[in-house]
Amino acid sequence: MKMFAQATDTQLINVFQNxxxxxxxxxxYRYKDxxxxxxxxxxxxKYLAEDLFQExxxxxxxTLRGNRYNEEGxxxxxxxxxxxxxxVDYFRKIKRTHFVASDERDVFELIGSVGDAADTKMVQSQSHEKIRRMLDLLPEEQREVIVLRHFAGMSFKEIADVTNSSINTSLGRMRYGLINLRRMMAEKQIAL
Known part of the structure; x- marks a missing residue:
């Protein structure tokens, strides 16, 4: 495993295909989080996410075993x-247009916490919960771009590819999403 630690994604794919x-x-391991x-x-x-993750x-x-991967790099x-x-396929299959919020686990727990003090973690957890609730109030397209940008660390070009939209559309959705978040914070007098 250590011999692959410095390998690029393309090198790892080639080695796997061999x-x-x-x-x-x-x-x-590199991208699971x-x-x-x-x-x-x-x-x-959480359980549905684990199933979809495996899928x-x-x-x-x-795709890799069939040598059909062509997204080099x-x-x-x-x-x-x-x-x-x-x-998207899952939600189409169950014919719903909204997301089901059956798990109260804070998505921000997946990002990890900084600081060791219990009070720091509590304040951080409360801030993450406030952000998650506000994100849930955004239109789906705006929420998706913010999540992909800030939590998946994707570039706007990558976001555009994933969402089948233009870079300008992705930028616009991000801009309006952030404006809406700021407006919600101001209206509800929320400080993070």
Whole structure:
């Protein structure tokens, strides 16, 4: 495993396609948090997110084994696009237009906390909960762009690819999403 630590995504994919499963394990470990947290934020159900996460990597494995991967150097955006599409397919399948919020687990717990003091963690947890609730009030397109940008660390070009929109549309959605968040904070006098 250590020998693959410095390998690029493309190198890992090539090694996996040549039969070394350890290379895939490194890829999974490298991106699991970003992919899982993006899925969880969209579906808001821990168990469903785990199922969809597994489906994402099943699709990735099938594509890699079939030598159909052609997104050279863009593994994470490609994997996030698969995750996004599986979430959309799931919601189409159950014919719902809104997201189900059956799990109260704070999505921001997945990002990790800084600071060791209990009071710091409590304040941080309360701030994350406020942000999550405000994000839930945003239109889906704005919320999605903010999540992909700030929690998955994607560029606007990658976001545009994942959401099948233009870069300008993604930028606009981000701008309006942030404006709406600021307006909500001002209206509710929320300080983070």
């Amino acid at each position: 039969g070394d499963i350890n290379a895939l394990e490194v890829l999974v 970003k992919i899982y947290s993006s899925i969880l934020f969209l579906v808001k159900d 994402v990597f099943i699709k990735i494995i099938d 863009k593994f994470l955006p490609w994997a996030l696009r698969i995750a996004h599409n599986l979430c």
